[in-house]
Amino acid sequence: MSPNTADHNPSQSAHSADIPRLRYNAALALDIEQHWQDRWEAEGTFEAPNPAGPLGEPDKVSGRAKLFVLDMFPYPSGSGLHVGHPLGYIATDVYARFKRMTGYNVLHALGYDSFGLPAEQHAIATGVHPRVNTEANVANMRRQLRRLGLGHDARRSVSTTDEDFYRWTQWIFLQVFNSWYDEIEQRARPIAELEQAYADGSIATPNGQPWNEHNKHERRQAIDARRLAYLSEAPVNWCPGLGTILANEEVTADGRSDIGNYPVFKKSMRQWTMRITTYADRLLQDLDRLDWPEPIKLMQRNWIGRSEGARVDFTTPAGILSVFTTRPDTLFGASFMVISPEHPLVDALTTSDNKAAVDAYRIVASSKNQIDRQDDTREKTGVFTGTFATNPVNGQEIPVWVADYVLMGYGTGAIMAVPCGDQRDFQFARRFNLAVPAIQQPPSQWFTAHDLEQQNGDGVDTSTWSEAFVGDGAYINSSSASLSLNGLVEVHEGVKVMNAWLEENDCGLATVNFKLRDWLFSRQRYWGEPFPIVYDEDDQPVSLPDSMLPVLLPQLEDFKPQALDPNDDITDPIPPLARSTQWREVVLDLGDGPKKYRREINVMPQWAGSCWYELRYLDPTNKEFFVDPAVEKYWMGPADGGDGKTGHTGGVDLYVGGVEHAVLHLLYARFWHKVLFDLGHLSSSEPFHRLFNQGYIQAFAYRDPRGQPVTSTDVEERDGTYWHAGEEVQREYGKMGKSLKNIVTPDEMYDEYGADTFRLYEMSSGPLEASRPWNTRDVIGMQRFLQRVWRNMVDEDTGASRVVDTPATPELRKLLHRMIEGIRSDMDGLRFNTAIAKLIELNNALTQEAAATGSTPLEIASPMIQMLAPLCPHMAEELWGRLGHSQTLTFEPFPSFDAQLLIDDTFEYPVQINGKVRSRLVVPTGTDLATVQALVLSDPKVLAALGGQTPKKVVVVPGRMVNLVL
RNA sequence: GCCCGGGUGGCGGAAUGGCAGACGCGGGGGGCUUAAACCCCCCUUCUCUUACAAGGGAGUAUGGGUUCGAGUCCCAUCCCGGGCACCA
Known part of the structure; x- marks a missing residue:
């Protein structure tokens, strides 16, 4: 037994009376998976080195290409995960693991978008403080996701509600607040430069008077009118049902709230607004330089509406x-x-x-x-x-x-x-x-x-x-x-x-x-980032210095928004933070001696944290910067080494998530990123260079004759009809949800099949971008595949290795190399479903050989295990260990193919007559056209099919086929 | 209404303009077994001829077109999904 498997014996809990002691089933998978998850954690296998800063290990970085793979991070909702959620996470993990095996320094992490309405609504429903609730939910999701074996760098798993995190969200807000957009240079600049320009006359003041003739109030007005974050009295989307106002993007076409489906009214209020419209042209133009799906670009173009x-x-x-x-x-x-x-x-x-x-x-x-x-x-x-x-x-x-x-x-x-x-x-x-x-x-x-x-x-x-x-x-x-x-x-x-x-x-x-409107940025809620803003005695907003960050959210007993009738469009909102007079009224010394101030009592919207979280993954513990510039440049700098203004934009190498964020999150995040780029904090001008939208896993649901949903797992199919408790039920197709009684959880899959089988099923059931129904019935196929792989390598009864160092047959060797070629390109193109099909094909051939000879050739076993590693890493690690390796195979090279072995000695030409295949002709590879043509025309089957006619035309496509036209 | 996607076996799905249905599920048959499960092997688009072996025809939503050759490209129509929607 190999050194690393000696200390754990998966057979202990895997046996039962009727099946072989070491049959690869859920119990054995559980042992193997937990062992490797513990080991990866203990060894910090997926901790990616930074070039500088607190996580800097420059020696480990040098000479390696980098790759930043990112998932859209989840809301830690209370109901936990169903099998639809991890689809994208599994895909990015497979891709990241594959890329590690081709030499990349891969950064892959997952944080939590834990502020915002969903968390707060849930907290209100349960009566538990959002922080308590949120942390419990995060813990539960971490547990569920850990069992998947995702190769994440745990050090980088930030939550937007962490004080260390939202300190920087507030800092970024102040960067935006303290900037203006220079229309001539087409970029954001520090507000101090505007004041300078007004003072020296290089920019005319709004009222035309010289700057030194402006009084304090006029100066302030002139400056505030240009800030990228500003207070405006404007008609806003007021949603009494939620007790808050909403961004245009959060209101549905029906004039209701995206969350909760409450009526929304237009109401004039004084609110924080972000001048995203100044970036309309750049947000539009830079789409051309992004590797995004065209439909998503189109949705953004339509939203910007130039x-x-x-x-x-x-x-x-x-x-x-x-x-x-x-x-x-x-x-x-x-x-x-x-x-x-x-x-x-x-x-x-x-x-x-x-x-x-x-x-x-x-x-x-x-x-x-x-x-x-x-x-x-x-x-x-x-x-x-x-x-x-x-x-x-x-x-x-x-x-x-x-x-x-x-x-x-x-x-x-x-x-x-x-x-x-x-x-x-x-x-x-x-x-x-x-x-x-x-x-x-x-x-x-x-x-x-x-x-x-x-x-x-x-x-x-x-x-x-x-x-x-x-x-x-x-x-x-x-x-x-x-x-x-x-x-x-x-x-x-x-x-x-x-x-x-x-x-x-x-x-x-x-x-x-442009159709695009400025972005309404305040919410009358509790569970969000407080603004780093206070109001002075003139009721004017004043930004707090960095040294006063973070502005912590006060602990309130009652954090609920003011309860209003959903149709009450008269009453003004009263944010929860208004209740704490002690927090709201403060005496601060902002450089001109202690004075009384009043804090901003609105909070930032859900989107604030998700506008920049990927940047914090890069340097999660840095106390000095939101991200060290060298670290950002390494992971996200433009690939062509340019300045990001033309050519490559820089940004995350691969961003995977659902299409539902096509406008909101992706537009807001691009906007903030561009502001930070303009101010010189970032080298990348776009946050997400390549975007991929995964499909959804949907599910069937069934309703009884009274229209009530029945538990899907209790429904049986009989000749295309569906029955539950003796009644015929109607099938429908849609999202998984509690109300439809059709939820399947990852935990159920772990218990029944193990994480590797579950991963494989999700990746095999269709192309990543396609939505498809969940079918628990089909999962068994992937379990059987893994069982066959296991059986080809390990004796199920004794645990002895079946792998021997004897050469494979030439046919099997050729198949291996053909499969390596295909799997490499499938993996690179995120086509995991076809990669898995090829692995199964290879294993099926191996099974034949193993059955014939009683053993598995090492020259097949090794590369096969390596190719399985990204998809079902636990089993691959286990088998790798059983081959005598003591190191994780995370960093083993992905197999490469011998091009010589891809060339066959002979080629079989399909011979068509008028486009229908009538015969086949085997010739040595490289046979010239004339010879092929002569052989075809003298082939007895062809002659018979021609029935004495002479073809008008003979088309020979070398290495493809022959077509005779009558 | 406008703009995007997409329609392939019983199901999920494969097919750089070149042998449609890879791979998996389900189904059928056989082997192993006292028996069953597990496992292994074979068959499985439809249809016709046929005892069988074998062979023929049709077939990728529908109708046209381009091409030696179309699931793939073009035109029209139908259906499904998504986005936007009195945007001047």
Whole structure:
């Protein structure tokens, strides 16, 4: 027995009366797995050396390529894990282990996203303090995950609720708070540089007065207006059911909260906001340099929602009314304007005659929930303000209406309506009998399609139209004294000409608009990071110095948010932190002597910690920096050695997680990372260079005739129907969940099969990116495979090794090398399902040989164990030890193949006639085309199939196939 | 409505434009066993001819197309999943 297996004897608990003493089953697997998990932990096998800092071991780093593999870290929810959760964790572990075996210094760790609403909601439900609860949940998840045998560096497992961690979350907040965005240099800069620029006049002050003539208050206003984190009084998403406000991204299309599904109302409040919109262009452009799935990039592009157009200024009695349009070229067709009910100019534009109607309309609009308001099938509503605006291009007086189909949150909250070319404007015009001037010539097909006689030029008559003409056509009726678009055909030409005219005449400007809004960053909750901000006697925010960090969350007896009716949109939120007067009211010396301050009582949102946690994995114990610059550069610096601004962005080498974070987490994290990059704290300009979205493991659920879910494990199948307790039940497919009674836990799998079998099943059941149903019934296949592997290596009765150092047959050797080649590339491409299929194929062949000769050749056994190591590491370690090795095989080289052995002596050509295989022809490898062709045409089977006909054409693809065309 | 994915045996799924269904589950048959379980071996897309052996035909959602050759590429349609949605 090998040195490392001498001290543990897995046979002790593995035997039972009927099966061989050393059958590889769950009991034996448990012994082996626990032994190796203990040993990995004791030896610190997966502790990755850093080049510098507290975890620095420079000698171990030099000369090795690095790889940073990252999982989206979990919320430590109270219900623990089901078998769907670890899919990604297993995949990254397999990949990380594979890469270690190809020489990489691999960093792989897992932390916990333990602040935020889920944890707090759970705590409220159980009545236990969130910290107690969270820590218990983390402990339970750690236990469940440890049994999986994940090769994580435990030293780096941070939780966002650790005081050492959120100290730096607060620090990063202050970095953002103390920065401004320089539009010219296109980057964030320290706020002190803005003050300097105002002072020396290189940047004009907002009010145009010299800096030294600004008083303290004016200076402060000028500075605060540019900060990347700022307080704003703005309409926010207020969710009384949760007692907090939410980010736009956290509100569903139905106008309800993502978490809890409570109604959400618009309410104006003073809140922390992050100026993510300043990064809109870079967040968009840098997507091109990321190795992400295209659909995810697309979702981010759509969310950022860049559109090019122009601002057009209309004069009204109440002042300038600006609109954003993507089609400034259609300005001649603007026959009315519409402003949102929330538009600040509504009152000023409304004449006294119309005031009652407008006010009534606004009240109705504000009480409508989002779903009603966004239903585009609903008939358009609106009221006239009584005021006219002047169309700058032709001087026409056009009416200004208020309507809720115009949204305050996009553009300027006002539009110029061009009813002939926009379906919404068209509907509105028809509803209220407004003019619909034609400005583009539809093609004849359009008239045909709409059952209309062809209309041309001045004869185009929109009164007969049933809908707007949305398309390209030559401009008509588009001229004034100073400008004419008539005759132009291309939209981009029209836009160009119009934009030039607008700018020249000082009534507009080509501009870009984004859907992306600034990020609402405060929550009226307890379980989040406190802001490192206090308010002075002027009620102005003041940042705390580094020395006062962390601002610890006070221990409150009552941490629940103020209980409100989910439909109560009147009462203002009162954050839990407001309850502790002792914490809230402080006397601090911030450099000008002790003064009274009031702490910020909101907390940061869920996303704060997940915006940067991967950086803390790099240097988790560093007291001086959030991450040592040399350490960050080593693990995340641009691969091409550049500065990250062009070329390689740098970032995590592989980030694996669910598609549900496509917008929120991934966008926020990119934003913070870019700010930190701009400020010189990071060398990488993107946090996650390569992203991979794993699929979901879903499950079947069954409902009885009354519609109640029944326990899935008790359902049996009979000829395609499903039965439970004598009743036929209906099957459905979806998520695993308690309410559907279809949860399968990893613990059940450990008990029945062991972790290696479980890992293998998850990896084999489909491609990583695909969602698939969980089928406990199928797991046995992977157990049988491992049993066969085990049996080929170890005598089940005696424990004696069956591996001998005799040569394998040439066929088996060839198969081995072919499989090595395939498995290497499968592993590299995260195609673990096909890698496993190849391992099974190899083992099946080995089983034949072992049965024939009574032993297993070492030259097959060794590489096979090495190739199994990433997938089922415990068993591989055990078998490796039994071959006489004393070291872990974690760092053994992954087998390489002999290219010579991939070449066969002969090749079998399939011979097709008109694309159907009719014969096969075996020729020596490398036989020339002419010979192959001659052999094919004289082959008896081919001749028979040809039936006397002569092929018109003979296609021979060397090393592939032959096709005869009749 | 717009934009992405995806439709392959009873099931999960394999197939650089080149032999469709690798590998696993399930099912069928056989071996081992006093017996059963475990394990081992064989068969398993559908269909037709046939006693068998063997052979034929069809087949990757549907209809067209490109190609010597299409699950794979192109066009249209249907269905399923996801994202966005009165975004000017």
